[in-house]
Structures are given as structure tokens and as C-alpha cells.
Amino acid sequence: MADNGYNNELGVNESDSLSETVVVIREYDRKTDRERVEQVENSCEVGPNGELSLYTDLLGDPICRVRNSPAYLMLVAETVKNAGDGDEKREIVGMIRGCIKTVTCGSKFSRSKTGDPAKPLPVYTKLAYILGLRVSPFHRRMGIGLKLVRRMEQWFGDNGAEYSYIATDDANEPSVSLFTGKCGYSKFRNPSVLVHPVFAHRLPVSNRVTVIKLSPVDGETIYRHRFSTIEFFPRDIDAVLNNHLNLGSFLAVPKGYIWGGSDKFISDPPENWAIMSVWNCKDVFKLEVKGASKLRKGFAKTTRILDRVFPFLRLPSLPKIFSPFGLHMLYGLGGSGPLYTRYAKALFGFAHNLAKECKCGVVATEVSSEDPLRLAIPHWKILSFTDLWCIKRLGEDYSDGSVGDWRKSQPGLSVFVDPREF
């Protein structure tokens, strides 16, 4: 990095040792780093570059997006400059978060005499996830992002992770070329993030459907039975469902169906049903769309006022996205039966109305590119986007196991998106 004045190897530049700046990567310290980390965070837009930009406010807790994961780490990049009089000038200029958990990467059939040979069983892997990589706009293209990623991957490897993945926007060229060009990641999946505004009026929920709130134990039983072979299903689903941010798991069944507990439901389900859980991201971070013209803001405000005054007209109003707003994430969406997407739609209406009561700006969900729900779940195209997940195998000495190399597998119909790191 000789051409930018930075020495990333913590060495000494003999020609000008007084103005030498080195970059140190170290663990985030809540007591000393919070304020500066927030400043860097606020200076980085997270959406694609354009007229409008999306910013996040982590509500005073920069580690919030990983702290609910079983193992997590946040690192900061700090420049240390010799000020010449024996003093050092330190400045945080970047950060990265990472977490590790066990998830499903494929399925196999039981060979044991006691197991059901027709029922596939999940194959698990230890998966690491990189998120919240940010480098201050004044310190980019100096190798700091790369250095943060490498140090995080070292921690992943030390903790036995077999794969690492990241989610980014296909249009985010710096991020895509950093991970695929420099860090050895390959493009893996393209799930769709479906976003719907929360209107001032309630959405109708079909009166042919009953929505039941499940206990965490019943939710876990149904999820493990029906979803555990879906890619990215977290083995500690019980920890997800029992987390205080989980607002509940909901089951849509035909009107008249009598709920007799999850075991009875699994052995004798109705012909059509759907399940969905709701995660309260609103208490973790806020989003804000910046860069809108006064005209656009004024138009949005007018739609909201009209919708509030005349809710019976069911006007599709724009929420307050030009000031900080919260969201609910809908996850674990799935079901069975020829009409199951209708039941999922009923659950969506129910979730919208819950988000309205909680004063959220939008509800969002993320589904596989192959999932029929992608077309069935109401969303606004202008707010929705396609995610790009890139994956890397952290060690070549791992056994391929019964699913082989996960990177080479085809996408399934569904994907389980863990709300803890949304």
C-alpha cells in the first residue's frame, strides 16, 4: 500500500517515520468505540448508489445485528498515526461483524433400521456470516476492507466454520468485486427481498382462514418437522423462536379446524395450511431513505394523510420512509396444499396489521428465487430487490460429507432466512 501512505503490515516507513500511519485491526470495545463507529456507520450508505440512498441507524448498539447469534465478533480498523511529539492519533475508519452458527446445507435419507427411509434428514454445516462491513468514504481503496475480511475469516476458521457467506446487492460493485475478486467467494444464491409499505388502513384477512398463534414449542415442532431440510435452516431454531424479538409464530388453517397441538397437527394436518413468524427489527435498527426531493416527500405525506382520513378507501399510501422508520421481518414462511399460497397471503395481511399497530414503516420478507411465494406475497417492486449471496469454503481439507461441496449444489425451492442477522 505504498502509494496511499498507509502501511497495513504495522511496519515502519523508513523514509518518513513521523507521518507514518498504520492500520490496526482489533476487537470492538463498546466503552471507547461506540461513538466513532456510529459516525462511520452514518457516513456509509448501504443501498446501491443512486438518487435515493438507504441508511441504517443502529440505535446506539453497533453490535445489534449479530448479538442474537450463538457466536459473534465485531472488529474495527483503526488508523494509528505518529503525531511526532510521542503522541499517537487514533481514528476508527472501518468495521465488520461476523457470526457463526450451525445450519442445514442439504439432506440425506436415513439408513438406520429405526428411521423412516422415506423421510429426508438434514445435513448440517458450521456456517459463518459476514455483515455490516463498512469503511469510511475517506479511507476507501486502501486495502482496509480486505484486511477486515481476512481477519474475520481467521476467527471463523479458528472456530471451526466450514463455509462463510455474505449478502450484498448485485449492483454494489465495490462489495461484489472485493468478495468475488479478492477474497475467493463465488456467487451462490439470489433470494428476493420483498418489501411492502405499512398502510394507515388495515388489510383484509380472508374469513375462510383462521390464524392461530403458536407457542414457541409448537412452532419449533412444526418447523423441525417440515422445514429442517431447507437450506440455511438454523439448528438452534428454538433459540430463534424464544428470543424476545420474536413476536410469534402464526399458523393459518381453514376456518373450523380444531387445533389440538402440534403433534396432532403433524400427524393429521388440514389439506391447506401456512406458517409464518414475525421478528421485531424495529427495536434493533431503523432505516431511512435519504436524497428524496421535497416534491416526492410532499407527495408521500399527502398519500398518508388521505389514507388516515379515509381508511375505508384503502388507498395505497407511502409510509414515512424519508425519516427513520422501523420494520417487522416475516420469516419461516411456508406451508402445504394446493391453496397454500392463499393461506400465506392471509398470514401476510395479519402481519401487516400487526406491523401497523406497532407503527412500523414497512414489512419485509426474503424468499428463494425459486419459491412460488415470491409471486404470491404482496410487495412493492420499487421497494423490493434481489439479494446476492456469495459463499466461500474456508478450508479445502473438510470432508465433503453426504452432500458434497455445498457451493456446487442447486438452489432449493425454499430458503430459511434467519431473522437474527437480517
Ligand SMILES: CC(C)(COP(=O)(O)OP(=O)(O)OC[C@H]1O[C@@H](n2cnc3c(N)ncnc32)[C@H](O)[C@@H]1OP(=O)(O)O)[C@@H](O)C(=O)NCCC(=O)NCCS
Ligand atoms: C465495500 C467496502 C467495504 C470496500 O472497502 P475498501 O476498504 O475500500 O476496500 P479495499 O481497499 O480493501 O479493496 C479491496 C478490493 O476490493 C475491490 N474494490 C473495492 N472498492 C472498489 C470499487 N469502488 N470499485 C471496484 N472494486 C473495488 C477491489 O478489487 C479492491 O482491490 P484493489 O484496490 O487492489 O483493486 C467499502 O466500499 C464500503 O464501506 N462501502 C459501503 C458499505 C458497503 O457497501 N459494504 C458492503 C456490504 S456487504
